[in-house]
Amino acid sequence: MVPVLLDLITTAAILYIVSSGLLLVFGVMKLINFAHGGLMTLGGYAAVMATAMGLSPWIGIPLAAIFGGIVGLSMERVVVRSLYNRPLDAILATWGLSIIIGQIITLVFDRGVHFAEPPIRGVISILGEPYSTYRLILIAFALLLGVGLTLALRGTSLGLSTRAVIMNEDLARGLGINSGLVRSVTFTLGSGLAAVAGALITPLSSVDPNMGIAWLISAFMLVLVSGSSLYSLAVASIVLGGAQVVVSNYFGSVLGGMTIAALAAVILRIRPQGFSYE
Amino acid sequence: MSEANVKEVASTSLPRPHFGPLTRMVIVASIVLIGVGVAPLFMDAYSVNVLVRSMIYATIALTVDILWGYLGVLTFGQSAFFAAGAYATALVFTYGGFSAEYAFAALLIGIAVAVALAGLVAFLAFWHGASALYASVITLVLPIIVTQLLFSGGTYTGSSSGLTGFETIPLSSEAWFWAVGVWLVLLTAAAWMYTRSDAGRLLIAIRENEQRCKYLGLNTSNIKAAIFLICAAIGAIAGWMYANYTMVVAPEIAGFTFGTELLIWVALGGRGTLFGPVIGTIIIDYASAQLQGDFPFVWKLVIGIVFVSVIVALPRGILPLVSNAADWFRDRIGIAQPQQHSQLQLRQASRSGRNIIGVESRGPALVVSGVEKRFGSLEVLSGIDFEATYGEIVSLVGPNGAGKTTLMTCIADGSKRSGGTISIGGHDIAHRTPEECVRLGVGRKFQMANVFDSLTVGECLQIARARLDPLSKWQKSGVCSLPPSAMRVVRATGLHSDLNLPAQVLSHGKKQALELAMVLALEPKVILLDEPTAGLTKAERTLIGTILTELAKTEQLCILLVEHDLEFVREISSRVIVLHQGRIVLNGSVDEVVNSELVKSVYAGSGH
Structure with a gap:
């Protein structure tokens, strides 16, 4: 029972880490960044590079943030900016960007599977059951991320501008808020978070040019049921991630793999606003 | 208004379908x-x-x-x-x-x-x-x-x-x-x-x-x-x-990857062109097979880059580009083909009687009783009670935010109100969807002219008739039959000479008229008009006013009108209902309302 419970919590934490960047972009820009998966892959390879260069595995995380941020910023400037009024086209264009990222990675590295050195190995004993230390650290990381993002949104003036853009972009622009800047910063931050998430999950999954795709769908479904609230995302991660762990445990991982997508589709059919309370 | 170029044929002689294309x-x-x-x-x-x-x-x-x-x-x-x-x-x-x-x-x-x-x-x-x-x-x-x-x-x-x-x-x-x-x-x-x-x-x-x-x-x-x-x-x-x-x-x-690959082929070929996606798919898949052996990753990278560029810069894909170039070339060497416009012809529709209520039904056309609408704790409408009969033009007036448009929405969509009952010609609308309310005889014109921009005027009218006259699934029939009321609007506003123009090039006034004609093509018994004269010139307004008064009389339509222009209201209404803060504060004749101190104070903003 204890391992299942711990799996449930750590899975929720991982899903939260993976989805928060996508949620930020969706909340502010009202568009779905389908390059999120590609950016995660990029972050994964940042961790691989850190290992290859013999650096501390922890360095892989800021390295991923820098890669993701730079790529995200240029994508926003060159492509995404012209698609603000075409949300469905933005999904396709960012998917295309994801293909481009994947192919460049394939050209630089190769098609094969790579491994990154995990920052921490080993297990610690929780109530007499050994459990992966790294997974437990991810819980702390998810909490830190949630608190950090919330504080950034509440405590900084750019955060205030961002919240204004989320609520009513036209009004915000009318009040002199530079919504273009808010969008740029948000997309860059969202992309950076995607890459960090990619680096963080490398100890749990192999690194290959398609590693981000499976995560993209889960993150996408979680964001849809959460609207634009970080709080709803936490609830959604726990409920849907929990369901995934339970289904995987009792009905096999294959059915577990479709739990989030299927459940989210049903939830949205019954309650279009999902877990957000507005 | 030239009647000369109205193409009208008797209902019995169908024009020949176009076999050219x-x-x-x-x-x-x-x-x-x-x-x-x-x-x-x-x-x-x-x-x-x-x-x-x-x-x-x-x-x-x-x-x-x-x-x-x-x-x-x-x-x-x-x-x-x-x-x-x-x-x-x-x-x-x-x-x-x-x-x-x-x-x-x-x-x-x-x-x-x-x-x-x-x-x-x-x-x-x-x-x-x-x-x-x-x-x-x-x-x-x-x-x-x-x-x-x-x-x-x-x-x-x-x-x-x-x-x-x-x-x-x-x-x-x-x-x-x-x-x-x-x-x-x-x-x-x-x-x-x-x-x-x-x-x-x-x-x-x-x-x-x-x-x-x-x-x-x-x-x-x-x-x-x-x-x-x-x-x-x-x-x-x-x-x-x-x-x-x-x-x-x-x-x-x-x-999902193959599913999106299909989208990529379609986008590159040209969505909405049929030939583009077919040709695009064949070329890309064939080229992939040829090139994949030598440059597998570079080829996919190129496809990715082209795909993103096409989505951003050429949302309609590559085929339209090719056909535009072909047109340009034909122009240059002087073999431009005259644009073949399939001429649409209007004809008079025989009364179809497919609406649930018949003309002969007696009693009030519209009964609204105890209607409420709440958004959370905010009460937008409460205790709305009124009736309207056939042949009446009832104007709903009141300051912004009084709930006029919300009331219209509640009548046209059974799922919208929070409480109370509404019946059309004696039929309770219960929780009917908008399309079912249309079958009961409700026609709604929106505040902003709401037509199909990329279709022609004639096609807009045909779509409006689609419920009563099933559309041909294999050809352009070339005819659109309209009931007398819609025909009257089309002719009076000169739309009959614009039948082959895309609706988006129409002037604001003509768009409003087109939407009115589309609503009338439904053969409704109760029509809801949300500011039909907003943004119209004085002449257009007078014309619409005259037509509405005539329609109410000759077709026995019950017209419910939201209007800010009190002058217009005074000219055409048979009765006026004043809404204020979600309640009916007055329901009476034009004179009663115009001379009411209450209405003056409502509009002057001093509250009740």
């Missing part, structure tokens, strides 16, 4: 068929092999184009239907062995499974109130679930390596080339005829403005579902061909 299409199709016939004789075996697969893919790309390019449903899930057809075939042949009967049975099973899946998707994705994004999400979930199901089949479905080594229809590559080629040409021709027909225009109308379609009494959810099911069946047929031809199936064909 149809003949051309038959000629083009025949040439392509001959090409398909001789092509394998001049190609190496490898190219023939690859092109069979490319053409199979092109048939699914065609369905993606119809769904996305025409109907506006961005679908990631056509791969799942393809896989249903392919796996049904592979499973039947693997476990039953090959026979002609089994091949036929496999086709039927594949189609049945695909249609069942599509039915489930349609049930989830197309319902009153579902957003376009939600529909796309459901089509995205489908391939994921189907892939997982194929994995969970274990050795039965071959899990991740799929099924292979089954015996299939014994045909040579050339024979497959001919079979698939003919199927592709026929399918494309059929799709071309359908999308050009009157019913095909309806798909574009739904893409452009689904809400307006619903308020024209069209059940858009059912139409979308029907098209989706047909496209699923075509996808299953493609899967059946694929399994028979390649003799191997793997879970990748069901996946």
Whole structure:
């Protein structure tokens, strides 16, 4: 029972880490960044590079943030900016960007599977059951991320501008808020978070040019049921991630793999606003 | 108003349908068929092999184009239907062995499974109130679930390596080339005829403005579902061909990646052009096969870059670019063809009587009692009680935020009010959807002119009549029958000479008139007009006023009008209802209201 419970919590934490960047972009820009998966892959390879260069595995995380941020910023400037009024086209264009990222990675590295050195190995004993230390650290990381993002949104003036853009972009622009800047910063931050998430999950999954795709769908479904609230995302991660762990445990991982997508589709059919309370 | 160029014919003599473009299409199709016939004789075996697969893919790309390019449903899930057809075939042949009967049975099973899946998707994705994004999400979930199901089949479905080594229809590559080629040409021709027909225009109308379609009494959810099911069946047929031809199936064909690859081909070829996606798919898939060996990753990278560029810079794809260049070239060398405008003709509709209530019904046309509307704790309307009879023009006035438009919405959509009852011609609207309210005899004109911008004026009117006069599914009928009231508006405002113009080029006033004509084409008994004169010139306003007064009298229409222009209200209303802060504060004759101190104080803003 204890391992299942711990799996449930750590899975929720991982899903939260993976989805928060996508949620930020969706909340502010009202568009779905389908390059999120590609950016995660990029972050994964940042961790691989850190290992290859013999650096501390922890360095892989800021390295991923820098890669993701730079790529995200240029994508926003060159492509995404012209698609603000075409949300469905933005999904396709960012998917295309994801293909481009994947192919460049394939050209630089190769098609094969790579491994990154995990920052921490080993297990610690929780109530007499050994459990992966790294997974437990991810819980702390998810909490830190949630608190950090919330504080950034509440405590900084750019955060205030961002919240204004989320609520009513036209009004915000009318009040002199530079919504273009808010969008740029948000997309860059969202992309950076995607890459960090990619680096963080490398100890749990192999690194290959398609590693981000499976995560993209889960993150996408979680964001849809959460609207634009970080709080709803936490609830959604726990409920849907929990369901995934339970289904995987009792009905096999294959059915577990479709739990989030299927459940989210049903939830949205019954309650279009999902877990957000507005 | 020149009556000279009104083309009106007696209802009995149908004008001849236009066969010009149809003949051309038959000629083009025949040439392509001959090409398909001789092509394998001049190609190496490898190219023939690859092109069979490319053409199979092109048939699914065609369905993606119809769904996305025409109907506006961005679908990631056509791969799942393809896989249903392919796996049904592979499973039947693997476990039953090959026979002609089994091949036929496999086709039927594949189609049945695909249609069942599509039915489930349609049930989830197309319902009153579902957003376009939600529909796309459901089509995205489908391939994921189907892939997982194929994995969970274990050795039965071959899990991740799929099924292979089954015996299939014994045909040579050339024979497959001919079979698939003919199927592709026929399918494309059929799709071309359908999308050009009157019913095909309806798909574009739904893409452009689904809400307006619903308020024209069209059940858009059912139409979308029907098209989706047909496209699923075509996808299953493609899967059946694929399994028979390649003799191997793997879970990748069901996946989201293949689903998006189809979108890429369609986007590059040119969404909403049919030929673009077909040609695009064949070229890209063929080129991929040729180049993949030498430059596998670079080729995919190039496709990715071109795809992103096309989405950003050429949303309509590459084919329109080519055809524009061809037009330009024809212009230059001076063989420009005169634009063939299919002339649409108007004719008088005989009263169809398909609305639930009849003209002879007595009693009030509209009864609103105790209607309330709340948004959370905010009360927008409360205790609204009034009646209106046939032949009456009732104006709803009141300051901004008084709840006028909300009241209109509650009458036209049974699901909107929070309490109370509304009946139209003695029928309770209960929780009827807008399209069902139209059947009861409600017609609604929106505040902002709400027409189909990329359709012509004539097509807009035909769509408005679609509920009463079923649209032709294979040709442009060239006629639109309108009831006298709509005809009166069309003629009086000069729209009859604009029938072949796209609605988006109309002036604001004419757009308003067009929408009014579209609403009247529904043969409603109660019409709801939200600021029909907003933004009109004085002359246009007077004209609309005159027409409305006439219609109320001659057609015995009950007209409910939201208006800010008190002058206009005074001229045409038979009664005025004053709304203030969600309540009726006065319900009386024009004189009573105009002279009321209460109304003056409401408008002056001093409250009750």
